[in-house]
Amino acid sequence: MMNTMCNNFKKTVLLCTTLVFILGFAPLTMQGQVSPSPLFGLVEFMKTTPGNEGNYVELELNTWKKLHQARIDKGLIVGWYLYKVHYTASDDPYNYVTVTLFSDKNKLENPWADIDPAEVLGDIDVDKVFEETMKTRKMVGSNLMNRMEFVFPEGGPGDFKYLQLDYMKVKQGHDSEYYNTEVEVWKPIHNEFIKAGSRVGWSLWGRVFPSGYGLDFQYVTVNYFSNFAQIGTANYNDATSKAHPNEDVSKLMEQTNNSRLLVKSELWEVIDRVMANQ
Template sequence: MLVLLSMLLYIPSGYTQSAPAQPVYIAVTFYKVKPGKAEAYTSLVKTNAHKIVEGQFREKNILGWYFYEVIMPAGDQAPYDYVSVITSRNFGDLVDNPVTMKEMYAKTFAGSSPQQFQQYSNQLNDYRSVVKREIYLHRAGINEKTPVSRYVEIDYMKPFPGKAEEYVRMERDVYYPIHLERMKLGALTDWGLYQRLLPYSETAESDFVTANFFNNPRSIIDPKYEEAFNNMPNNVDFIRLSSQIDQTRKLVRSDVWKLVDFIDANNTK
């Protein structure tokens, strides 16, 4: 779904990644749905919001939009229930889009009145609240030709002080080739590494996330790491190097998201 700005340090023989022309940025918005409003909210997103975002995609203002339900953790105590992900090469538009939502709505629904937009806006506010919004830079992984996956496990990572670039190198040069083998084995459909740019905080719980895409939840308990190691050329070196990643970062927590709706080149021209 998303592409990378990569630092070329060392890539094992037989595993390469092509550098894209421009970096890709990801805006992630987290929502908490109000009690009893989940069905109405997802229906509104899949109708009105979908059409608005589709217009943005067709005008090449964004690369893609992905709307997820958070299935783990879940419940009243979970901090958020749904996540909207927008990918773009335009960092400025993700930070502060010069086109307002009201203008997007009017362009999408030609002939609509300001009152209709206000009704739509009021419904959104009645159904959910915005918990937070973050912007990431894509750093490694992801095959744009891979069909959109049904699930994604998001792992929140915190590099140890002074270890951020070493951590990126380990993910990109050691773990990504292993994930490619796991994809061949059917344990993953895709994998990506993302660095949080905004909001910046030295005390943030995480600075990076990895996204593990799959279509069968069994992949969570059967990740096929051992089989992937055995298929790797010079796998002794990979096993030794992979053990070093724990010295570069801490795995803070994980989410599991389920795809609800999306727009990208896989389903929209």
């Protein structure tokens, strides 16, 4: 009976994740561009049910985190994050996000391989965990993202606390123009921001699935902050003049605006995480 319960549990958990592979792993957004360190992020958007936000967070921290740690121990994933989305209202589509990180896209085919929830959770009732999870939140969507570029201080962004995500929409056929603008214009500027201490990292992610130019965005840039006080402190004029001393700033801004549409920005706070090699 317990084996049946665990198998049903795993099948349900796998549903949203394995759909990414079953429906077809889309090609990388930028053909021919390979990240120095391959990294894929399964981003799942959660909306907590009224009165259950605290219960949802407790389940993630005290129960699901153990399962993600077990996946890390088996080499299935390299990390998992729980984020709270700030400045949301009751009618916004989501207020929490989980991100599961993979260093090998092939691991997406069976990301819960050989994980026995009953073995990991011990005396905890597995069916009750799933039932309570479904009561506390609804998963309203998911994206598979591929990290294309990044700038971090030596050793990575470290113990960052906040992320600012900027969602970018590009016109069909203009991916190269956008990518080149991010890499040639903005990557050096973000490097100057890091040197100045106004952030602890920057990365560019391409949307792998779902894909298409009819969607609301195709790319996301992420700014990493160690604390709330860092947000909004970047000196753009100073960083731009240092990164591009011989360039006309107005032309760089025109190039940027012509390459993409900034759809929206969000602020995420790290609630908890588990990472390989911590």
